[in-house]
Amino acid sequence: MENPTLELLLNRRTIRAFKPQTLTTEQLNTLMEVARQAATSTFLQQCSVIHVTDAQIRSQIRDITTQSYVGANGDLFIFVIDLYRNQQIRHQKGETDGRLHAMDVFLQAMEDTVLTAQNVTTAAESMGLGCVFLGSIQNDAQKMIELLNLPKMTFPLLGLQVGVPDQQPQIKPRLPLKFRTFENQYDYHYELADLADYDEQIHQYYDLRDTNRRVDTFTHQIAQKLTTSLAKRDQILTVLHQQGLCLE
Template identity: 55%
Template sequence: MIHNFTTDHQVNHRSIRQFKDQSLTAEQLTTLYEAARHTSSSMFLQQFSILHLTDPKKRAAVREISKQSYVGANGDLFIFIADLYRNQQIRHQLGNDDGRLHTTDIFMQAAEDAILALQNALTAIESMGLGGVVLGSIKNDPEKLIQVLDLPKMTFPILGLQVGIADQEPQLKPRLPLDQITFDNNYPRNFNISELKNYDQTVTTYYDLRDANKRIDSFTNQINGPKLNQHESSRDKLLQALHDQGLALN
């Protein structure tokens, strides 16, 4: 592969979950925002917003929802929101109706805007020598999260992002081999689990050797285990929470 400052940072990405007790500077914060603001946007609808949570009570509430002790602890905490409220208000104030804003198509475009903006922000953060972690766990209880953040209808929290000065040096987590995720023209249907034997061993070794939360486990065992087994989860409320917000109704 081609090596340069950007690509080397990207392929060496590590999720940082421990941060020093120091917030971003105004310049760093503006850089994060500008990187997010200039992200590609579907149909130029620009349907995302960012909440920067500095209120200790709100940070604690998000931590309780996420069930992760590091969430909202040190560093800066951001929530990336699919935001159709702003465009709804533009249409209303110009004398129009909601049009297609309640469709799954338009919601998906908003979700994509938010996700892409977060990734751009994280890349910018890492380029400044800082660390970050993407937080899908904020949606463990989507209805409660919407209440905590006091979000209006036509908005939905997609992902959290916690960033700051890293206070740990985790090992690089091994990813699936390229031949398992990249294909030319056609998606192959002849997958055999034996193709992942070497990767399973690599993952097992990674968990055996890493410093924190030590466990010995393979990738295929994780896929075949509790993560995807049938069980009730508060995340099952996601679709109802979306509908309650007036989103993806069709």
């Protein structure tokens, strides 16, 4: 089965080098309209998007992420979990916060935010633009909150750099479907040996990649990652509580 949308999604790749130009007004407005139309849990619309154009703020976000391309060329967006707006609506209607501090409401807002970011990414790539998600803004969530002047009941979840690509990276191989899709019930039987072919794919990908010529495998990365504690990331739950989120 083929169509332009499937071709786009099946061939997507992360772009980390952008040409020195920003989005046109038409492109920017279109992407924000796409964000507005993203799916939303129970119509609560608990996501907001901040377009970061201030050079000093972009520089400080770059420092947080420790990634040189962040806030350099292209446009930088931060996708924010936003329960503040609905809190203010409730207060001005004479209501209490209700269940706004509950974990499940936070998860609904997180879902809204992720879906919005993915919508924008797909739309941008359909315009011939490139994108890179920036989970690295979580390296110092409290600093991000201060930089963006975020009120209580909000949380910066994802960054997204969008621009005109200045590179053509290879497509990074993903795990075979048999390891990620199941029917009816989860298949929890895993043997390291079953991943040997995929490890070889990843080894070849890194060996042949135009930049960052490292030799590695998927299983080696998993064995090495998720081990070292990242002090600021370990404080995320505390930051969420300080923001009034996930209290129940």
